[in-house]
Amino acid sequence: MRRLFVIAGAVVLLAAPAVAQFGQDFFQSFGGLRGEQGDPAEIATADKMPDRDLTACHMLYTSVRREQNGAGWRTDYPWGERHLLIRLSELTKTRVSWLSDGIPHSYLVRLTDPALFQCSFLMASDVGTIGLTPEEAAGLRLYLEKGGFLWVDDFWGNAAWAQWTREFAKAMPPDEYPIEDVPMTDPLFQTMFVIDKVPQVTSIRVWRAVGGRTTSERGAETAVAHLRAVRDTHGRIMAVMTHNTDVSDSWERETDDPQFFYQFSPDGYALGINVLLYALTH
Numbered sequence: 001m002r003r004l005f006v007i008a009g010a011v012v013l014l015a016a017p018a019v020a021q022f023g024q025d026f027f028q029s030f031g032g033l034r035g036e037q038g039d040p041a042e043i044a045t046a047d048k049m050p051d052r053d054l055t056a057c058h059m060l061y062t063s064v065r066r067e068q069n070g071a072g073w074r075t076d077y078p079w080g081e082r083h084l085l086i087r088l089s090e091l092t093k094t095r096v097s098w099l100s101d102g103i104p105h106s107y108l109v110r111l112t113d114p115a116l117f118q119c120s121f122l123m124a125s126d127v128g129t130i131g132l133t134p135e136e137a138a139g140l141r142l143y144l145e146k147g148g149f150l151w152v153d154d155f156w157g158n159a160a161w162a163q164w165t166r167e168f169a170k171a172m173p174p175d176e177y178p179i180e181d182v183p184m185t186d187p188l189f190q191t192m193f194v195i196d197k198v199p200q201v202t203s204i205r206v207w208r209a210v211g212g213r214t215t216s217e218r219g220a221e222t223a224v225a226h227l228r229a230v231r232d233t234h235g236r237i238m239a240v241m242t243h244n245t246d247v248s249d250s251w252e253r254e255t256d257d258p259q260f261f262y263q264f265s266p267d268g269y270a271l272g273i274n275v276l277l278y279a280l281t282h
Contacts, residue, residue: 033060033108035077036252042078042099044107044115053097054088054280056081056106057119064131067160069203069217075125075154076248078106083251084272091273092192094280111139121149121279125248128160130167137170144172145232149279150239154203154246156222161243172239177230179241188229188237191274191281199267200225200245204253204260212259216244227271236282240275247271 033041041060049055058081063072085104089096097105109116112135116122122143124130132140144150155164165179182188189195200215207215216223225245229237250268254261 034074035079036071036074037079039078041108042106044109044113044118046113046115046118048115049097049105049107049118051097053095054085054120054276055097055118056085056104057109057116057122058106059122059124060108060110061124061127061130061132061136063126063129065129065163067126067128067155069206070126070129070155072126072129073108073124076123076246076252077108077125080125080248080252081106081123083254084269084276087251087269088273088276092277094276111136111143113139116143117146117148119143119148121151121276123248124150124152125154125246127152127164127167128155128157130164132167132170134170137167140171144230144238148238151242151275152239153242153248156244157218158221164241168239172230177238179228179230182227182229182237182240188240188274188278191277193270193274195267195270195274198225198227198242198245199247199250199264199271201247201250201264201268203246203249204256207260208257212263217246218244237278242271 033043035041044057056078058077059073061073063070082104085096085106086102088094089104099105107115107119109119109122111132116139140150152164155161165174168179184196202210202215202217206217222244226241226243228241228243230239232238247268250264251272254265
């Protein structure tokens with residue numbers, strides 16, 4: 001038994017520099033790709049998507065820095081998108097593609113994979129940790145310019161915003177595609193529900209830790225939630241960025257706590273459904 005522990009310890013010691021050298025994907029190869037709550041990922045392939053009904057896609061990316069309470073690409077995957085599509089199917093006539101009874105597809109996709117171009121919309125969370133290779137940046141730009149739609153969410157504070165915008169600029173340079181705050185008069189806020197403010201949703205872990213007393217995860221620095229966007233030359237929104245808020249947690253965690261649901265989920269779903277309907281109709 002002692003020899004077994006020694007061998008196990010040696011494996012851990014050998015693995016540590018390997019993880020440092022090869023990054024997150026090296027470690028993931030041992031146990032597979034799994035979402036934030038341990039669900040196995042649905043890996044997208046260009047020939048796998050079973051129909052032309054609406055599916056969710058979630059960006060698989062490499063984290064190059066850490067953020068407090070962040071989980072990299074795993075954040076809010078897959079139940080954020082799954083619950084949003086369930087509610088969309090209940091509240092509209094949108095046809096949703098189902099993995100099984102009551103569970104929509106939520107595919108994990110790389111920006112360099114041809115399957116990206118089968119995605120009606122692409123989500124990513126904790127993007128204040130993201131790093132894009134030139135090939136990934138090129139894939140993202142081509143996807144957006146061909147009519148794709150991106151929503152990034154759940155990143156907080158100035159450092160995370162600086163990291164995201166620096167990496168996003170590799171794909172969409174700000175002199176061509178400036179990022180702007182979307183005014184509350186924009187049609188996006190009235191697609192189905194009339195929304196008069198960008199909801200600030202805190203993660204359920206932070207909400208519980210502070211007893212629900214605040215929704216800002218970093219104090220004064222993150223007190224104001226923003227919805228920003230990039231538009232094409234015709235004014236169509238190509239990408240939205242919900243900063244200083246975790247809208248996806250209002251979907252992902254809707255069944256975890258009734259109080260959390262009533263405080264955050266109605267506003268979170270209203271925004272989510274509006275954004276998806278905008279993306280599908282523009």
